[in-house]
Amino acid sequence: MERAVLIAVKTRWDDIDVDTSLDELEDLANTAGVETVARVIQAKESPDKFTYLGIGRIEELRDFVLTNDIDVVIADDELSPLQMEKIGEVLEIKIMDRTGLILDIFAQRAKSKEGQLQVELAQLRYLLPRLKGSREGLSRLGGGIGTRGPGETKLEVDRRIVRTRIASLRRELEDVVSHREQQRKQRKENQVPQVSLVGYTNAGKSSLLTKLTGSQTYAADQLFATLDPLVRRWLLPNNQEILIADTVGFIRKLPHDLIAAFRATLEELKDATLLLHVVDSKGIDFDAQISSVNETLNAIGCKVPSLMVFSKADLLSEGEKNFIKTMYPDAILVSALTGQGLDELGEAVIKKAHLGKVELNLQFPYSSIDWLNRLYEDGEVKTVTYDEEGLKVTAEVSMILAEILLPYIVEEELS
Ligand SMILES: Nc1nc2c(ncn2[C@@H]2O[C@H](COP(=O)(O)OP(=O)(O)OP(=O)(O)O)[C@@H](O)[C@H]2O)c(=O)[nH]1
Ligand SMILES: [Mg+2]
Known part of the structure; x- marks a missing residue:
């Protein structure tokens, strides 16, 4: 297992607590198969233009890296190509950031042809400006996280080849997308209403779909367990059958290249009759999670009405339930484990989506x-x-x- 040090800058403008953010980064690192050995947090007005943390801190880190057998340093924000280069020059190990980590996880998870094309495209677009052309810079990447492409492939790190590959990925992707548009048009013409599950990663979307439809889907205590959209039939309490779609989970600071690459998939949300916004009621700081989901929906221009669904109700005390009910009076509390709240959810969907x-x-x-x-x-x-x-x-x-x-x-x- 690769060993990592996580680094973060704490500023006055942080939207959430830096420790919470690093907890999440550590989860991401774990999911990617990297062990976190230490965290370095520096309070600063803003990240350093050249070295993210102050140069003093980075130099201190060099000794730690050497004596503790560290393979990679991971920053909690996206690093500029310049920052990555400068930190790398001092530490002489692999430097990564939140974005690269998320891309790496997506590369491991993508199963469908379309998902794989989307992820590889996003990875290469992220990588291209970070390939300084210097052989030395490239060899520092070594193997392991940050160098893995979808499936078994290793990412190409030659600038010229990367450019050609990006062009050919774009063309391939266009073909796949137009094929799926066809299917989607057909579904629309059939007039079957569809609800789509959206929400922060690990919120419980796939578990809910499994419980509602009785079909098997992969659910796990991992970030980004689901990457490929999945549509199933759901029989509502009024015996009407509709479609319910599972989607990729969102996260704070979702890389722009990834949103761009997944645009076609995300655009489908706009066709839904109703969104079920699933919120992990045991998640740390769920208000922040809700905002980041809404931000991503805004970013793709999705204005479909949504219903808030708080998951994992079986883990809540009466007090916690009341708190959520007070804060979000229209929300439905459900549990995919015990099935509580699912009938109420069905009824709410019928009403909200005008399905009666x-x-x-x-x-x-x-x-x-x-x-x-x-x-x-x-x-x-x-x-x-x-x-x-x-x-x-x-x-x-x-x-x-x-x-x-x-x-x-x-x-x-x-x-
Ligand atoms: N106790 C309890 N755990 C749940 C419930 N629903 C989901 N979980 C757990 O929460 C974790 C995440 O569930 P998933 O269904 O994979 O979540 P997801 O939203 O699909 O996550 P991604 O696909 O990663 O975005 C799993 O470990 C589930 O077992 C629930 O109602 N009660
Ligand atoms: Mg899932």
Whole structure:
């Protein structure tokens, strides 16, 4: 196992406590298979332009690195190419940052073709400006974290080859994306409503999907256990079947290249009827987690309504439950372990996504007789009468279809 020292700058503007942030960085390091040996935190007005921590601190760190057999230093913020180079010159070991670590984990996790292409593209775009061309700089990378590509591959570190590879990845990705767009259009035309699970990594999204749909999905106490989107059928309490999608978890400071690379996947969230924003009610600082999820949703321009779902309710005391209920009155508390709150969740989804069925009295001119076929297919036709004004129909339909049929609704009872 590689051994790491984590470094962080504590500023007045930090959105969360530096220790909490480093706990998370340590989890990320663990997930990537790196053992954390020590942490160095320096309070500063802002990170040093050249060496992130002050140069004095970095020089002190050199002795520690030598005597403790450290393989890698990992910064809690994204380092500029210059910072990475300067710190590397002093310490002469591998230097990484939060972004590189997240990319490395994604590379290990991506299973689908599309996921692998997206991750490799993000990795190479991140790597390119950090390849100074000097052979020495490259050899410092050695092996292990930060050098692994998706699957079994090792990342290419030759600038010229990287450029060509980026271009070819882009083309391949376009093909895959257009294929999936096709499938997505089909799903949309079928008019099956879809809810999408979103939330911070490790919030319990996959566990919830498994419990709701009875299908097997990978859930684990790891960050980014899920990378590839997955869609399953969910039978709601009113016997209506809808689709529910699992997605990649979000995290604070999610690398920009990664958001860009996963844009196509994330864009799909915009097509959802409703988002279920899953929050780990046992997570440290869940307010910060909620904000970072909302920030990412804003970044991709997603304005779909969402329902807050607090997970792992089985671990909460009555007091904690009441606290959450007071802070988030519309939220649903659920447990994928005991199943508590799941019926309530189903009912809330029906209400919030307007999924209930309604009985409508409709009147169409004969020129719009196509609607009758549509009603037979997607609704339940009760009565049909024909007269000189046109076609009169009573039918039970979904709220979604009802909205489309608005111009044809008539008030009076049909005989
Ligand atoms: N006690 C308890 N643990 C839960 C519950 N739901 C999930 N967990 C645990 O929380 C951890 C994360 O669950 P996942 O379902 O993988 O979380 P996720 O949101 O899909 O995470 P990523 O895919 O990594 O983003 C696992 O160890 C689960 O066993 C729950 O209702 N109660
Ligand atoms: Mg998951």
